[in-house]
Amino acid sequence: MSMKMLEVGCPMPGFDARAKVTGEEKYAADQSREDTLWAGAKRAGIAHGIIRGIDTSAARALPGVFAILTRKDITGTNRQGIVHKDQPVLAGGKVRHCGDPVALVLAEDRDILKNALSLIRVDFEPLPGVFDPEKALEPEAPRVHETGNLLQKAVISTGNAMESFNECDIVVEDSFVASGQEHAFLETENGLAWREPDGKIVMIVSTQAPFRDRFEIAHALGLEVDAIRVIGPYLGGGFGGKDGSTVQCLLALAALHAGGRPVKMWWEREESFIAGYKRHPVKMRYRLGAMRDGTLHALQCSLFYDTGPYAHLGVEVMALGMEHAGGPYRIPNTFVEGWCVYTNNPISGAMRGFGVCQVAFGIERMMDLLASKLGMSRLDIRLKNALLRGDRNCSGVVLVHSTGIVPCLETLGRHSLWMESSKWKGAAGPFKRRGVGIAAVFNAMGYGRGIPDSAIAKVELTREGKIRVYSGVPDMGQGNASAFVQFAGEILCQNASRMELILPDTDRTHPSGSSSAGRTTYTYGNALILACKELKEKLLHRTALMLMLDEARGLTLLPGKVKHLPSGREVPLDLIGRTFPETDRIVVNQFVMPVAQDNVNTGKEFKIGFPHVLFSYAAHLAYVEVDELTGKIDVKGYLAVTEGGRIINPLGFEQQVHGAVAQGIGYGLMEEVLLDEGRILNPNFTNYIIPTSLDIPEIATVSVEMVESTGPFGMKGIGEVGTNGPLPAIAGAVEDAVGRRLNRSPLTAENILCAM
């Protein structure tokens, strides 16, 4: 373990990197116990239908089948869901998408499990399905739920949008379609669970929200919350797709019927595609009005979010999309309508960029359209309207925190990739056309109003003299765990070899919310800083007692010891650890993220999750080359300028920006969940293509370092904002190259060739 001091602002290799690079790290998928049963779900395979009967007799007769469970084996509500509890653990009456589970099999091994699943016969009465959010709103459309297909209609408006369009010198209109997207984390959904002799269910699971999982499981299965213990190791990727129950409820149900034996459930890739959550496909209609000098004046847009058959976080995703529909701009009059609609498509839910990726495509392409109609530079029109601190944003919230979109755009404007873009375009080879596009994007942090975005941090000096951080919020690869160690090391003046980290465990760590929403490092980090400062004071005070000093003045923490600087006397930390009881060596503290104080008179349909007050910002630039013969697009260069407050670890900052841009490039160019009547046509990496090392260019990563005064060491969350830029920047570059506007993502070679 590194002897390098943990200091904020320095490039720090991940605290977990060594264990991951040697294969020692145990993810949920790597967990095993003696005598484990395998659990698997029988999936509906049809998008909409009544279950008339389930014949499990042939499967039950198979040697090695331990149990087969159906809806009637569930004694709780059978309803899971983060906010809206509308998703059955096991479908009983009807199925609403191809991935609905209808039976759960427990078997001695995976081969038997597969055989048993194939032997289960479900007798369906097929129902007509609905696969388009607008069609689902028609009165005669098939009903996904008895309550109808509209999950939520909402409006966010400021000023007087309808009348203000008459005051505009120019009004532009266009519509857009943004595709769904698969998270495609490498570690598919999985977990291992067992029942302790006292009845408690213990589950090691790949999850972004271990504390919330307990409530979901308890509610769905009729258990007490404290009868469930969830342990959340490092995740092999999450990106939003492991926020909310995946295997959890099924696995807990299996553990209840496994006779005390451990049960493992691990979705194969195809099952992950079929049953897992997706980014929402969105249809968008935009109208944007401005003055002759390019000043934005009015925005109207209609957004249709296809949430699939269950809400997951659909309403919250739509709320965030609507909140960002006007981009990081000052628009005094706005009218944003949203419909979050049930269909029989796969389930849409949380994904990095959470509803914002889609509207960034819409508003940024509208800005390009407006610039071209007015004969303005694409950069100038953005700079002219970019939000400043103190402005009121498109949701009516006054920006009282760090607001860095202007310096992001200015930095982009000074960068060589922008300055030299004409020269680069002019150097295109035969049968190639080149273009450059830009995008200004932002992304809110935190849960928004209505749910306290809170974390509780615990830090301990162990008897062995180590500093142990108890993290209550998972690390899915974004590096928050390393940041926590870094914060504690910085405040308590230790190097990595003197640090220990306890990963989330509902029996050992404290509730700290989910790993999501650009809030993970911010919220837990703030709580941890408070705890570490208090621990430091405590340790210096106890050391003063040991050294017979009247006060702690002159004492300082150093790696492995406390030193009295005036006299040079030292006390090793392990001696302090052994001298004092646990309560003298442990501190617990908490933090809640600030929320908007404005009395915004809009968006009242959203009881939670609206509005937000903290945002990260970015300006992106893409160099794109289009092959005239094939339509293939190559992204040849990329610049991401990001304002996420202070950078606490430049290495981690670049990792997050690179990864977000890469996912955004995949979303922009190649990734699309292809559906035929709700059935996924490409549920594997053979046909659902995610970027390889040949598809992602070098990425220039620049930070505009402002200070967010409420952030831990001045930082903000930057995991999501980078995902929002690539699609609009690339689409702008393609238009620049071939003179055609492509309003449907992804921008595949086929789409380009047709447009040319």
Add this chain to the structure above:
Amino acid sequence: MRISFYLNGKQTHVDVPPGRKFVDVLREDLGLTGTKECCGAGECGACTILVDGQARLSCLMAAAQLQGRRVTTIEGLAADGSLHPVQEAFIEYGAVQCGFCTPGVVLAAVHLLDRNPDPTREQIREGLSGNLCRCSGYVKIVDAVEAAATKMRGGTPQ
């Protein structure tokens, strides 16, 4: 069927059906979970191992194919406790994020540098194009492999 092979330098015997997927032999029968499985279809490279020094996909190999072969998994790359230069560079250059693709990418890079000790960035990208990573955007992986190559040739990485 009894199958014998050298695993991370040690003679190893397993008694398994000849068609058992080798990734299952490693992970389930031998407890070596450093080798990951992500797609089960040879698309992602996460299950990469070295067989007689060549990068191979253990999810596509049957146990019987390993008879008499020399197999290196990620656990065997630093068996003596000191990390391989590729592993060191992955840590130092920030090429590890969630880490689930990492063992496979590291072994693919080891094989790449064995074939070509002085690759260009483009050649590194080509050499690793069979290994999917969803976190990194690949830039830091290329940085790390480039740095490891320089170090292995006796130079000082920039």
